[in-house]
Amino acid sequence: MYNEKSGITSEYKLSFKRKVSSIRSRLIPLLTVTDLLDPIDIKISRNNIYLDAYSNISRLSPNELKKKIQIEYNNEIGIDDSGLLKDFFYQLSKVVRKPDFGLFVPIQEDSYMLKINPDSKKKFQNNYLNHFKFIGRLIGLAIYHGHYLSIPFNILFYKELLNKNITIDDIKHIDASLYESLKSLKTCRNIDALDLTFEIDIKDSSGKNKTIELMKNGKSTKVNNNNINEYIDLLIKKKFLSSEEPLKKIKEGLYEIVPKTILFLINGINEIDINDWKNNTSYRGGYNNNSPTIKYFWQCVSEFNNKNRIKLLTFVTGNSQIPVTGFSDMINCCGVKGFHICKIDREDGLPVSHTW
Numbered sequence: 001m002y003n004e005k006s007g008i009t010s011e012y013k014l015s016f017k018r019k020v021s022s023i024r025s026r027l028i029p030l031l032t033v034t035d036l037l038d039p040i041d042i043k044i045s046r047n048n049i050y051l052d053a054y055s056n057i058s059r060l061s062p063n064e065l066k067k068k069i070q071i072e073y074n075n076e077i078g079i080d081d082s083g084l085l086k087d088f089f090y091q092l093s094k095v096v097r098k099p100d101f102g103l104f105v106p107i108q109e110d111s112y113m114l115k116i117n118p119d120s121k122k123k124f125q126n127n128y129l130n131h132f133k134f135i136g137r138l139i140g141l142a143i144y145h146g147h148y149l150s151i152p153f154n155i156l157f158y159k160e161l162l163n164k165n166i167t168i169d170d171i172k173h174i175d176a177s178l179y180e181s182l183k184s185l186k187t188c189r190n191i192d193a194l195d196l197t198f199e200i201d202i203k204d205s206s207g208k209n210k211t212i213e214l215m216k217n218g219k220s221t222k223v224n225n226n227n228i229n230e231y232i233d234l235l236i237k238k239k240f241l242s243s244e245e246p247l248k249k250i251k252e253g254l255y256e257i258v259p260k261t262i263l264f265l266i267n268g269i270n271e272i273d274i275n276d277w278k279n280n281t282s283y284r285g286g287y288n289n290n291s292p293t294i295k296y297f298w299q300c301v302s303e304f305n306n307k308n309r310i311k312l313l314t315f316v317t318g319n320s321q322i323p324v325t326g327f328s329d330m331i332n333c334c335g336v337k338g339f340h341i342c343k344i345d346r347e348d349g350l351p352v353s354h355t356w
Helices: 010-027 033-037 046-059 083-096 120-144 155-161 168-173 176-187 228-240 244-257 260-265 274-279 292-303 306-317
Strands: 040-044 069-073 104-106 114-116 199-203 209-213 281-284 339-342
Touching: 040 046, 046 083, 046 120, 069 083, 083 120, 114 155, 114 244, 120 244, 155 168, 155 244, 168 176, 168 228, 176 228, 199 228, 274 281, 274 292
Parallel strands: 040 069, 281 339
Antiparallel strands: 104 114, 199 209
């Protein structure tokens, strides 16, 4: 299922693509004429995007949120034909994923993958659980309306949302070194000689190291060959799994909008396959594969590193993510699939950014 580069093998992409098609056709209802004629308008200030989004989305009912949503940025002239909604999810993602914002933190010190901040209550006070319900709704809305959140949740978080058991094999995608150490422990013939107890060292939200017990009287409980599996399970739970109450509220908000079966449509990928990009690009206005401008364009893109390709993708589409099934399933504001390059007959013209 996984590879080192994009995290998803080509075989899995093909299987997943079929599942996506089936799920979308069966589980996501089409907007009715009434929904289209009576959309939900959400007014947002770019300078206060999180609180405005939190206030608006929290007050609306699940049924209202399933209508067509139109985003209006204060003091900006524009018609939201889905491009502004896409931009809204992207801009909001950038705020939410910042560790100093307080809702999520890296699952490991050197990792970009996020987990629920166990100390989130310190920043959001007694209201903190409502913010996690809002995050659940936000995830659900991204799925329901066919957009992507640029928030790199870790794989354990997804399994928790589906109430699936976390195993030692899941850890290799988070901490390969710890995974190998735990595997070695399971096969060790004399664990008593290692003098381990039911304790681990972790860093708190301020970055300070502290030792915590994995169970009651863990400091005085020795790890041996009889209880090694319990030790590993407790270590994984304490070190990596989400705080119970925030996770419960995220689930509550998420499943108000979508059923559990479409969870894995949440997040696209941002490891860009340039061949997939080229193969799913069409040309208009006189351009074709052999046009000099097009050749220069792909030469330039091929020389970009992945970071700069993402910047280009964001400029054009308003999102840094692509569907997990690739560019063939990327949909623009007109409902047309694929990536498109159109010629504009103006010598002084500049590239046109999204809303695509």
